[in-house]
Every structure is written in structure tokens, then in C-alpha cells.
Amino acid sequence: MEEFTSGLTKIGTGLAAVAIFLGLLLIIFFVGARAKGKLQFPAAMIVFLGPAVVLLAYGLIAPAFLTTVGSFQNATGQDFVGWANYSWIFTTESNRKVLLNTAAWIVIAPLFSTGIGLMLALLLDRMKRESISKSLIFMPMAISFVGAGIIWGLVYEYRDPSGVQVGLMSQIAQWIGMDDPPNWLLWQPWNNFFLMVIMIWIQVGFAMVVLSAAIKAIPGDVVEAAELDGATGWKLFSRVTIPMVRGTLIVVFTTIMIAVLKIFDIVRTMTNGNFGTQVVANEMYAQAFVQFDVGRGSAMAVVLFVAVIPLIAYNVMQLRKERTIR
Amino acid sequence: MSVEAHEIIPIPQPDIVGKEESIPEAARRKLSSPWASGLVILITILWTIPTFGLLVTSLRPPEQAQNSGWWTIFTDPTMTLNNYSEVISGGSVIPNGIAPYFFNSFAIAIPAAIFPLVIACMAAYAIAWIPFKGSTFVFFTIFALQVIPLQMSLLPLLTMFNKGWSMGPITVFPDLNKPGTEQSIFVGTYIPLWVAHTMFALPLAIFLLHNFINQLPRELFEAARVDGASHFLIFRKLVLPLTVPAIASFAIFQFLWVWNDLLVALTFAGGTPDVAPITAYLANIKGSYGAQLHLITAGAFVAIIVPLIVFFSLQRFFVRGLLAGSVKG
Structure with missing residues (x-):
């Protein structure tokens, strides 16, 4: 009971913060609206744009700059060490593994997510009742990576092969005749793939919903014309449907790729980067907040940043191209 | 190509603009x-x-x-149902229950969903409808800031909250300590979490809301300006009511994003029951009590039930918001 009342106090704190925030805003609006003549414009600018600019400057612009500087400094951030942190990232054996894992993640996970998503979107397009399936496949997107990690931890649960199985995957393996299923999460290098399955499980719904909308947006007369010309099945799919949704397909792919590049929670909850499953984002966290090596942590963050840029740039270009074609 | 940006980033379009009739698709639906x-x-x-x-x-x-x-x-x-009562208030196996963390998640996520939206809405209005030199530049800069991964900001922000910031002799952010101690006043409060989530949400929120607000009809604003209405009045009486659908979609996305977040939570809240959210608790018990499957699973279900309720009850908004926000990071 006690924790319940203290819980209500906590929610009350949150609501009070919102009330204070909105109240302050109302007062500022009231004062701002009094501004007359020449003061009108600066008053509006400060009130409307000021908060966002200040928060972005403190929260993103300055930190990005400081992290870049920090990546050239030592563990405590007191001395400059040149490119030492970067050469540590790219030449250490353990880090090569980290980079390799991350590379595998950003190719395999988006490929499967987009592929299965596209297949489902095409299949759903031919079904009359689609909403329940769509909801259930999309549902994992609402679940946190930590929650998903626990859900899949249960699937991968390991027990001695001679005894009763608790993990679904080992049980299925035994049912189909694999008498001695391994401990999936320790089985290198395949354990990386089992972690990717969690990401794919989450992202397929996203790919499916977006691609489904794109397929529905293909004008009916285009499909009809193709059908009159005798295109059916595979031909219709490869010559009409795919080219028509190509742009969306690429954007879905790169969007998932960006999410995968920053994957942290899944690896942290499942293996904490042990057993050869470490990735850049979790290594960054480990260096910065477990080892307290500010320099190496910062350098890892910069590597992430540099890797994300071309993906987002490509995404933006793709979007702009489509706008101009239209 | 018939795919437009808003289909990939499908924040709802303003209703008054008039929607394009979609081609009747029943015609081509096969059996x-x-x-x-x-x-x-x-x-x-x-x-x-x-x-x-x-x-x-x-x-x-x-x-x-x-x-x-x-x-x-x-x-x-x-x-x-014993597993639930044990994991909620703590028991002989796991002494700390999930309850305080559950409430922390609400206390973190509600303000962290509302703050960035209000601030982003105002900024989007300024960029779209207050004519000033360099508004395009400001818009593109904010858009470009989406490139910066969260990871770039964590260390410097944490330092700012704990020790303050100074550039040479200039104090950019003061080192605020509890009286008589070396401990920052922010330790053990939700403030760093609210502020960090707000900061990280802004680029995307401003971008999406700008796309929406920008498409409101020009005549509306011109008429109001001619009548002598100030920007403050226009924003309150015209823009906010018309933007509600876009705000709702994004608010749901942001609420879930914060609810499900682990990285920001671990960095700014530590693991204490005072302020840490439910995800931090889960990650913690998964690490320490991994063998207690009955409790871990009950805890996980308590944590995912809120997003699932939001998902199934507000699916339409949820889909829009999630799709719009999925580029966030």
C-alpha cells in the first residue's frame, strides 16, 4: 500500500511538472502578447524559437562538438592523444570483432526485415481480412528492446539436453531430431544471428505496414494495363510492383539500417556483449560508463556518427528525388 | 513515382486542405x-x-x-498470480519490487512526451509563419541535427548536469550543488531525464510538425494578421487546435519511445528506485536473477502491458506516430 501512495506522489510530480511548464508558458504568452510595435517581432522570436534553439545548442550541437574533441583525448579527458583512440578501435583484435559484428548486423537484419516485410505486404494485399494478422505482426514494435530480450531469452533458454527442455528452440530442435541442441546464446558465431532475430522480429512489422501502404498507393490503372498486356504473377511483381515501390523499399531498408547501427539494448540485456556478440553502440556504453574511458567511448560515438551520416544523406536524397519526379 | 514523403513519414495532413481522392482499389482486389x-x-x-x-x-x-x-x-x-504480486512489491527472491519503477516510468514519460511537443510546435510555427531572414537555414540545420546519434550527447550532457559547463572563464551552465555537499542538485530527480529526452526529441518533432503546420492555408494567417492578431494569439487560437491530430500521433510515439528507452535511463537515472524507469529494473533483474523465469517474465509483462494497451486501443494514431518517428535515434 505504501508503495502505491508513493507511486501516486511520483505521478503527481510528473503532472505537476507539466502543469508548471504550461503555466509558465501561459504567463510568457500573456506578457509576450503585450509587446507593441517594434518589440512585437523580437518578442515572438524569443518566445517561439528561443527554447528550441537553446535546448538544441546545449543538448546536441555543443555535445557533438565536445565528444569529437574528447575522442582525441585520453581516458580522463585531460591530455590530447591524437588518433590513438581511433587506432585502438581499428587495430585491436577485440575491436575488429566488434566492427565485424556491427557490419553483419547492418546487412543481415535490415535485409531480412525488409524482405519478410515485403513478402507479407504482398500477401496481405491479396487477402480480404488482414487487420488481425497485421496487428499481431506489428505488435512487437510496441515492445521495448529489453522486453523483447526477455521474451526471446525464454525462447533461447538452455537446459541440459538429457533433461526436460524449458526453451522453445531447444525443444523444437529435439522434436525434429537434433538430440544435442547447443546453448544458442553461447554458440559462436551463430549467437549473433540469434540476437538479430529479435531485431528482425521487431522490425518486420514496420517494414510490412509502410510497404503495404506503398503497394496500396499504386494506381489501379497501372496494374490493369499491365494485366491487359498479359503480365501476371512473378512478372507483375518484378516489372510493376517492385519498381513502383522501389523508393519506399530503399527508405525502409536504410531506416532499419540506422536503427540497427545504434542497437544497444538487445545486446546489453541478452549477452552484454560477451561470447563474441559485442557491437559498436554497446561497446561505446561500456567504454564510457563502465570503464570510464572518456576518450575511447567518445571515439566509438564518433564512429557511429560517421557511419550514420551517409545513410541519412542517402535517405534524404531519395526523398527529394521522389518529390521532384512527382 | 507515386510515393510521397508523407507516406513514408505519414504524419496526418491538415483536414482543411482537402484530401486527394484515393483511387478505388476494390476494383483490382482479387479474391x-x-x-x-x-x-x-x-x-x-x-x-x-x-x-x-x-x-x-x-x-x-x-x-x-x-x-x-x-x-x-x-x-x-x-x-x-503469485508471481505478479511477488514481482510487483518484492518478495523473498527479489527483494525490490517493480512498483516504484513502474511509477517512475510514468513520471518520466508523461512530461518527456509533452515538453518536446509543445516546444517543437512553437518552433515549427516560428519557422513556418513568422517571416525572418534565415528561416530556411534554421529549418535545415534542425533537420540535419537528426544525424547526431544519442551516443554523441550522453557524456557531455551528463557532465553538464553533474559538474556544470564552462568554456574558459565563461560559465555556460553553472555547477549547481546541494547546499553543503558536492552532489549536484539534479541527482535523484527526474529533471535530467526530462531535459535529455526533450532535447533528443526536438529535431524530429520540429521537422514533422513543421511539415504539418507549413501546409495550413496561408489565407488563415493573413486574415488573422490583418485583423491585428499577435503571433501569440494566432498560435493559441488557430495553430494549436488545428495541429491536434499531428500532436496526438507524435505524443503517443514519444511516450512509448521514452517508456521503452534504456540508454538514456541508464545514463541519467542510475538504477535506484527513486527515479529509474521500469526498463532499467528489467535489465537489472535479467542480469542478476536470470534463472527466476517466473519472476522475470512477470516483470517483463508488467513492463510491456502499458505499450500494448496503447497499441491496441489507439492503433490508428499509434501507427502514424510510430512510422513518423521510426527514424528517431
């Missing part, structure tokens, strides 16, 4: 193929089983949960 339906149903089952297994395990007594597969529930249907 449903049984083969396709079968495959979809198969995948649906495959996709649902892991979550179902979690729910079943969380309802079984410790003995069964730890020593038999959840599918044996069909032959041994013993069920109990």
Missing part, C-alpha cells in the same frame, strides 16, 4: 487466395508465439516455470 492466407496465418502464429510463451510462463508456479516448458501448460494447467 483472397487461400495459399496467401495460409502463409500469413502461419507467420502471424510464429510472430505471436514468443510473447504468448512469456505470458504463460509468468502465470505458472515457480516449480513449473523453471523446470518445464511453457507449452506443457496444456497438460498441466496450474496457474497462479
Whole structure:
């Protein structure tokens, strides 16, 4: 009971913060609206744009700059060490593994997510009742990576092969005749793939919903014309449907790729980067907040940043191209 | 290409603009193929089983949960709610319950969903409808800031909250300590979490809301300006009411993003029951009590039930918001 009342106090704190925030805003609006003549414009600018600019400057612009500087400094951030942190990232054996894992993640996970998503979107397009399936496949997107990690931890649960199985995957393996299923999460290098399955499980719904909308947006007369010309099945799919949704397909792919590049929670909850499953984002966290090596942590963050840029740039270009074609 | 940006980033369009009639699609819908339906149903089952297994395990007594597969529930249907009462208020196995963390999640996520939206809405209005030199530049700079991954900001922000910031002799952010101690006043409060989430949400929120607000009809603003209405009045009486659908979609996305976040939580809240959210608790017990399947699964279900309720009850908004926000990071 006690924790319940203290819980209500906590929610009350949150609501009070919102009330204070909105109240302050109302007062500022009231004062701002009094501004007359020449003061009108600066008053509006400060009130409307000021908060966002200040928060972005403190929260993103300055930190990005400081992290870049920090990546050239030592563990405590007191001395400059040149490119030492970067050469540590790219030449250490353990880090090569980290980079390799991350590379595998950003190719395999988006490929499967987009592929299965596209297949489902095409299949759903031919079904009359689609909403329940769509909801259930999309549902994992609402679940946190930590929650998903626990859900899949249960699937991968390991027990001695001679005894009763608790993990679904080992049980299925035994049912189909694999008498001695391994401990999936320790089985290198395949354990990386089992972690990717969690990401794919989450992202397929996203790919499916977006691609489904794109397929529905293909004008009916285009499909009809193709059908009159005798295109059916595979031909219709490869010559009409795919080219028509190509742009969306690429954007879905790169969007998932960006999410995968920053994957942290899944690896942290499942293996904490042990057993050869470490990735850049979790290594960054480990260096910065477990080892307290500010320099190496910062350098890892910069590597992430540099890797994300071309993906987002490509995404933006793709979007702009489509706008101009239209 | 018939795919427009807003279909990929489908924040709702303003209603007053008038929607394009979509081509009647029933014409080209074929009869449903049984083969396709079968495959979809198969995948649906495959996709649902892991979550179902979690729910079943969380309802079984410790003995069964730890020593038999959840599918044996069909032959041994013993069920109990004890795991939930134990994980909620703590028990003999895991002394700390999930309850305080559950409430922390609300206390973090509600303000962290509302603050960035209000601030972004105002900024989007300024960029779209207050004419000033360099508004395009400001818009593109904010858009470009989406490139910066969260990871770039964590260390410097944490330093700012704990020790303040100064550039040479100039104090950019003061070192605020509790009186008589070396401890920052922000330790043990939700403030760093609210502020950090607000900061990280802004680029995307401003971008999406700008796309929306920008498409409101020009005449509306011109008429109001001619009548002598100030920007403050226009924003309150015109822009806010018309932007509600876009705000709702994004608010739901942001609420869930914060609710499900682990990285920001671990960095700015530590693991204490004072302020840490439910995700931090889960990650913690998964690490320390991994063998207590009945409790871990019950805890996980408590954590995912809120997003699932939001998902199933507000699916339309949820889909829009999630799709719009999925580029966030």
C-alpha cells in the first residue's frame, strides 16, 4: 500500500511538472502578447524559437562538438592523444570483432526485415481480412528492446539436453531430431544471428505496414494495363510492383539500417556483449560508463556518427528525388 | 513515382486542405487466395508465439516455470498470480519490487512526451509563419541535427548536469550543488531525464510538425494578421487546435519511445528506485536473477502491458506516430 501512495506522489510530480511548464508558458504568452510595435517581432522570436534553439545548442550541437574533441583525448579527458583512440578501435583484435559484428548486423537484419516485410505486404494485399494478422505482426514494435530480450531469452533458454527442455528452440530442435541442441546464446558465431532475430522480429512489422501502404498507393490503372498486356504473377511483381515501390523499399531498408547501427539494448540485456556478440553502440556504453574511458567511448560515438551520416544523406536524397519526379 | 514523403513519414495532413481522392482499389482486389492466407496465418502464429510463451510462463508456479516448458501448460494447467504480486512489491527472491519503477516510468514519460511537443510546435510555427531572414537555414540545420546519434550527447550532457559547463572563464551552465555537499542538485530527480529526452526529441518533432503546420492555408494567417492578431494569439487560437491530430500521433510515439528507452535511463537515472524507469529494473533483474523465469517474465509483462494497451486501443494514431518517428535515434 505504501508503495502505491508513493507511486501516486511520483505521478503527481510528473503532472505537476507539466502543469508548471504550461503555466509558465501561459504567463510568457500573456506578457509576450503585450509587446507593441517594434518589440512585437523580437518578442515572438524569443518566445517561439528561443527554447528550441537553446535546448538544441546545449543538448546536441555543443555535445557533438565536445565528444569529437574528447575522442582525441585520453581516458580522463585531460591530455590530447591524437588518433590513438581511433587506432585502438581499428587495430585491436577485440575491436575488429566488434566492427565485424556491427557490419553483419547492418546487412543481415535490415535485409531480412525488409524482405519478410515485403513478402507479407504482398500477401496481405491479396487477402480480404488482414487487420488481425497485421496487428499481431506489428505488435512487437510496441515492445521495448529489453522486453523483447526477455521474451526471446525464454525462447533461447538452455537446459541440459538429457533433461526436460524449458526453451522453445531447444525443444523444437529435439522434436525434429537434433538430440544435442547447443546453448544458442553461447554458440559462436551463430549467437549473433540469434540476437538479430529479435531485431528482425521487431522490425518486420514496420517494414510490412509502410510497404503495404506503398503497394496500396499504386494506381489501379497501372496494374490493369499491365494485366491487359498479359503480365501476371512473378512478372507483375518484378516489372510493376517492385519498381513502383522501389523508393519506399530503399527508405525502409536504410531506416532499419540506422536503427540497427545504434542497437544497444538487445545486446546489453541478452549477452552484454560477451561470447563474441559485442557491437559498436554497446561497446561505446561500456567504454564510457563502465570503464570510464572518456576518450575511447567518445571515439566509438564518433564512429557511429560517421557511419550514420551517409545513410541519412542517402535517405534524404531519395526523398527529394521522389518529390521532384512527382 | 507515386510515393510521397508523407507516406513514408505519414504524419496526418491538415483536414482543411482537402484530401486527394484515393483511387478505388476494390476494383483490382482479387479474391483472397487461400495459399496467401495460409502463409500469413502461419507467420502471424510464429510472430505471436514468443510473447504468448512469456505470458504463460509468468502465470505458472515457480516449480513449473523453471523446470518445464511453457507449452506443457496444456497438460498441466496450474496457474497462479503469485508471481505478479511477488514481482510487483518484492518478495523473498527479489527483494525490490517493480512498483516504484513502474511509477517512475510514468513520471518520466508523461512530461518527456509533452515538453518536446509543445516546444517543437512553437518552433515549427516560428519557422513556418513568422517571416525572418534565415528561416530556411534554421529549418535545415534542425533537420540535419537528426544525424547526431544519442551516443554523441550522453557524456557531455551528463557532465553538464553533474559538474556544470564552462568554456574558459565563461560559465555556460553553472555547477549547481546541494547546499553543503558536492552532489549536484539534479541527482535523484527526474529533471535530467526530462531535459535529455526533450532535447533528443526536438529535431524530429520540429521537422514533422513543421511539415504539418507549413501546409495550413496561408489565407488563415493573413486574415488573422490583418485583423491585428499577435503571433501569440494566432498560435493559441488557430495553430494549436488545428495541429491536434499531428500532436496526438507524435505524443503517443514519444511516450512509448521514452517508456521503452534504456540508454538514456541508464545514463541519467542510475538504477535506484527513486527515479529509474521500469526498463532499467528489467535489465537489472535479467542480469542478476536470470534463472527466476517466473519472476522475470512477470516483470517483463508488467513492463510491456502499458505499450500494448496503447497499441491496441489507439492503433490508428499509434501507427502514424510510430512510422513518423521510426527514424528517431
